[in-house]
Amino acid sequence: MKQIYIGHDTITGIFSAIYDAWKESRDQEAGIALRGYVTPQLFCEYKETEESEQKSIAVERLIKTHLGYNAYWDIYHALLADDADKADAVYQTMLEARRVSDSSKIMEHLSNPYVAKVFELSRKVANEAHLFTEFIRFRELENGVLLSEITPIGQVLTCIADHFTNRFPLENWMVYDKTHKVFLVHQAKSDWVLVQGEELDKEAAGKISTAESEFEHLWKGFCSAIAIKERENLACQRNHLPIHFRQDMTEFH
Known part of the structure; x- marks a missing residue:
C-alpha cells in the first residue's frame, strides 16, 4: 500500500515529511502531501508528520551533500511556490537522483516530469522575487518605520530579505505579505526575522x-x-509592469 506523508506548507514541515518518507519508505511506493490539500485515493495510507527542526536540518544537509548547493536552491525556491504538488515533486526528484550516475546533475534531467516541475516552480518563484525587488514601495509611518505591503503568489519574503537588508541596513522596516499573513521585519543594524501569527494594525499602517x-x-x-499620452502603449506597460504588482505601488493608488 502506498504511504502518503502529510506535512505543513512550510520548509520545515515539508522537509520533516520528506525525512519520514525517506527513512521509512524510500524503497517502497510513497509520496508527500500538504495539509489542507489532501485528496484521498484508494489503496493509500496517510500519515501525519511531526514537524521538527532537526528533521529539516537533516534533509537540508542530505540535499546539499548529494545533490549540491545549486540543486538545493532550486528545491528551496520550488517549495516556496503556490502549488499543491510541489512537496511530492521534490521528494520524487530526490528519489530520481538515486538512479542517475551523478546525483549532482539531477536538475539537468528535465525529461523526468518531477524534475521538470521542480525546475519550473523554482524559476517562477525566483522571477517573482526578482520583480518584487524592483516594484516594492515603502512608506514612512509616523513612528519612523518603513512599511511595505505586498500581495505575492509565492512565499518570496526570504528571497528578498537580504536585498533590502543590504539596501537599508540603518533603517527599521517591515514588509507585510498579505497573501500568507507573514511579516518580514528588520531592526536597524540587525538581521531580519520572519514573524507569523500577527495581524497588521491597519490604523497605525x-x-x-x-x-x-x-x-x-x-x-x-x-x-x-x-x-506622453500620444505614445501610450498599454500592452508594453503590462509587459514591463504586470497588473498584479500595481495594487501595492504608490504611483497607482
Whole structure:
C-alpha cells in the first residue's frame, strides 16, 4: 500500500515529511502531501508528520551533500511556490537522483516530469522575487518605520530579505505579505526575522509621516508629468509592469 506523508506548507514541515518518507519508505511506493490539500485515493495510507527542526536540518544537509548547493536552491525556491504538488515533486526528484550516475546533475534531467516541475516552480518563484525587488514601495509611518505591503503568489519574503537588508541596513522596516499573513521585519543594524501569527494594525499602517505625504505627491506628479499620452502603449506597460504588482505601488493608488 502506498504511504502518503502529510506535512505543513512550510520548509520545515515539508522537509520533516520528506525525512519520514525517506527513512521509512524510500524503497517502497510513497509520496508527500500538504495539509489542507489532501485528496484521498484508494489503496493509500496517510500519515501525519511531526514537524521538527532537526528533521529539516537533516534533509537540508542530505540535499546539499548529494545533490549540491545549486540543486538545493532550486528545491528551496520550488517549495516556496503556490502549488499543491510541489512537496511530492521534490521528494520524487530526490528519489530520481538515486538512479542517475551523478546525483549532482539531477536538475539537468528535465525529461523526468518531477524534475521538470521542480525546475519550473523554482524559476517562477525566483522571477517573482526578482520583480518584487524592483516594484516594492515603502512608506514612512509616523513612528519612523518603513512599511511595505505586498500581495505575492509565492512565499518570496526570504528571497528578498537580504536585498533590502543590504539596501537599508540603518533603517527599521517591515514588509507585510498579505497573501500568507507573514511579516518580514528588520531592526536597524540587525538581521531580519520572519514573524507569523500577527495581524497588521491597519490604523497605525495608515498614519504616514508628513514628509512621506509630500514625497508621495511629488512622485505621483513626476510619473504623470513624464507620461506622453500620444505614445501610450498599454500592452508594453503590462509587459514591463504586470497588473498584479500595481495594487501595492504608490504611483497607482
